[in-house]
Amino acid sequence: MIPGLKPAAFVMASSLTLAGCSGWQSALDVHGESAISLKQLIVLIVIVCSIVWALVMIALILALARKRGRREFPLTVNASTERRMAISVGAAVAATVIIITAFSVLSFFTTRALSVAGSDDLTIKVRGLQWWWGIEYFGSTPDQRFETANEIHIPVGRKVRLQLEGLDVIHSFWVPSLAGKQDLIPGRPNELTIRAERAGVYRGQCAEFCGLQHAHMAFFVVAEEQGVFDEWVRLQRQGASAAPDDEARAGQQAFMSRQCAACHTIRGTAARGATGPDLTHVGSRKTIAAGLLETTRGSLAAWIADPQTLKPGNNMPMVALSPDELRAISAYLAGLK
Amino acid sequence: MEPNSWPRFVESGSSSREFQMRHFLVLISVVLAAAGCQREERELRLDPPVAAALDRVALMPNRISGAPPDIYFALDKPYESNAFNLSQGKRLYSWFACKTCHSDGQGGIGPAFLDGWWNYGPEMVSIFASIRDGRPHGMPAFADKMTTEQIWQLAGYVQTIGAYSAKTGAPSRNDEKHTRPSENRAPAAILFDQGPTPVRPDQGPTP
Numbered sequence: 001m002i003p004g005l006k007p008a009a010f011v012m013a014s015s016l017t018l019a020g021c022s023g024w025q026s027a028l029d030v031h032g033e034s035a036i037s038l039k040q041l042i043v044l045i046v047i048v049c050s051i052v053w054a055l056v057m058i059a060l061i062l063a064l065a066r067k068r069g070r071r072e073f074p075l076t077v078n079a080s081t082e083r084r085m086a087i088s089v090g091a092a093v094a095a096t097v098i099i100i101t102a103f104s105v106l107s108f109f110t111t112r113a114l115s116v117a118g119s120d121d122l123t124i125k126v127r128g129l130q131w132w133w134g135i136e137y138f139g140s141t142p143d144q145r146f147e148t149a150n151e152i153h154i155p156v157g158r159k160v161r162l163q164l165e166g167l168d169v170i171h172s173f174w175v176p177s178l179a180g181k182q183d184l185i186p187g188r189p190n191e192l193t194i195r196a197e198r199a200g201v202y203r204g205q206c207a208e209f210c211g212l213q214h215a216h217m218a219f220f221v222v223a224e225e226q227g228v229f230d231e232w233v234r235l236q237r238q239g240a241s242a243a244p245d246d247e248a249r250a251g252q253q254a255f256m257s258r259q260c261a262a263c264h265t266i267r268g269t270a271a272r273g274a275t276g277p278d279l280t281h282v283g284s285r286k287t288i289a290a291g292l293l294e295t296t297r298g299s300l301a302a303w304i305a306d307p308q309t310l311k312p313g314n315n316m317p318m319v320a321l322s323p324d325e326l327r328a329i330s331a332y333l334a335g336l337k
Numbered sequence: 338m339e340p341n342s343w344p345r346f347v348e349s350g351s352s353s354r355e356f357q358m359r360h361f362l363v364l365i366s367v368v369l370a371a372a373g374c375q376r377e378e379r380e381l382r383l384d385p386p387v388a389a390a391l392d393r394v395a396l397m398p399n400r401i402s403g404a405p406p407d408i409y410f411a412l413d414k415p416y417e418s419n420a421f422n423l424s425q426g427k428r429l430y431s432w433f434a435c436k437t438c439h440s441d442g443q444g445g446i447g448p449a450f451l452d453g454w455w456n457y458g459p460e461m462v463s464i465f466a467s468i469r470d471g472r473p474h475g476m477p478a479f480a481d482k483m484t485t486e487q488i489w490q491l492a493g494y495v496q497t498i499g500a501y502s503a504k505t506g507a508p509s510r511n512d513e514k515h516t517r518p519s520e521n522r523a524p525a526a527i528l529f530d531q532g533p534t535p536v537r538p539d540q541g542p543t544p
Contacts, residue, residue, distance in 0.1 A: 168512075186512060262433070262482035275432045308382035315428075317484040320385055 025203035032178030117161040128171030128184035131213035149277035175204030196223035212313035218291025239268020251332025301330035416493035420506035426494025450499035453525030
């Protein structure tokens with residue numbers, strides 16, 4: 001074996017492992033107010049505990065290495081040794097009490113500072129379902145509310161209040177880069193406040209086992225500058241755009257006459273189903289099927305053709321469509337920007 | 338004392354047989370426990386040709402009763418006692434707003450299921466046809482809203498609501514309040530049960 005290969009391999013492996021800690025879904029690569037303060041707390045605790053551990057190890061190793069000195073008689077008490085021992089034990093106890101108290105106080109204040117949003121902050125309702133996320137935005141009037149799925153857009157540098165609600169089983173909302181976890185429990189509304197400090201796309205996923213497709217229940221938080229966000233909201237509030245060509249028109253026709261419209265809503269059309277994701281602007285979303293596939297016409301067609309092979313057990317049924325219908329519907333949906 | 342007069346532990350043949358017997362019993366119970374790991378099969382993906390075949394029910398001319406397609410028996414009647422299919426049916430019952438007319442099974446605008454009185458008979462085919470094609474006096478057709486598999490699942494669940502005899506499979510529990518007997522307890526049979534016969538029927542209220 002080549003000398004030096006082992007350390008090199010170790011360094012490479014550990015740097016690869018550390019590289020896994022950055023990216024769009026990492027509690028160590030933080031860009032949200034809550035996540036930053038949580039990371040500071042955990043880093044501080046890890047550093048202090050490492051120092052304590054190192055000191056304890058050094059003391060133990062020294063004690064092992066040192067030989068016991070000869071004593072004339074076991075009961076002879078040397079006053080200065082006794083004092084030194086009392087001081088070191090007392091110092092260790094005092095340090096333990098101080099460190100644990102400091103940790104508790106810090107942890108208390110960090111936790112209290114999380115999840116605080118004013119009443120005028122942007123409020124978004126997040127519903128957890130098997131296995132996707134329903135997102136609802138509100139406005140000053142009822143006609144300004146709209147729904148989308150699996151993608152939350154928020155303005156940068158502003159607190160956003162998320163009202164979390166589980167509709168079937170318990171789910172958990174977790175965007176590691178922005179905030180800690182919060183459960184979505186049927187019949188018990190929860191709240192979580194997030195605030196992104198930097199524009200970007202953050203991935204999140206369900207963090208509470210919720211059934212067969214728990215692993216395929218991802219979502220994205222897209223943090224944008226206020227102007228971009230306002231434009232996005234304006235577009236989302238509008239109904240679906242009219243089908244641009246004959247193929248898309250045929251697709252719309254097929255969508256309305258087949259089973260699709262019974263579960264999905266496309267605002268501005270006759271499709272009014274409420275049990276599946278709102279598809280009004282499905283073409284503008286990054287992914288379909290809760291982060292399973294990138295939104296393209298091809299992936300939409302694949303998903304519609306055989307949802308149970310791509311995500312077994314989900315509640316999208318396989319609808320028997322003719323090839324022409326499938327082509328037309330996928331063209332229509334991909335065009336819903 | 339002589340050494341050979343000490344009480345000696347006698348290794349008899351019978352105790353070793355007992356030991357073997359115990360081993361055998363432990364082995365049997367482990368095998369039986371492992372057999373309990375066999376769980377119900379979930380058919381998550383129905384092949385399109387199978388779904389198409391399941392749609393071809395042979396109804397009587399008056400559209401009441403008839404025969405399910407052969408594939409229904411080949412699949413071992415999957416929609417009547419399979420707990421997964423019954424649970425999906427229960428989900429569809431609320432998703433497709435059956436409650437709007439039939440309530441929790443006690444009826445309202447539409448007929449009740451709980452009373453065990455089936456206007457078009459209690460067979461799966463009749464219930465399937467009622468959901469797929471609709472019925473006179475307001476029952477809408479769901480053929481263009483649900484897939485064949487979903488209609489079978491819903492039919493299985495609806496039959497359970499007004500069943501006379503309990504099934505081995507049961508759908509999931511209600512999340513909301515229970516307003517009627519559970520589906521797996523043959524609710525219709527309970528409703529027909531008049532209770533014990535009084536010793537003196539001429540005295541006191543009859544049950």
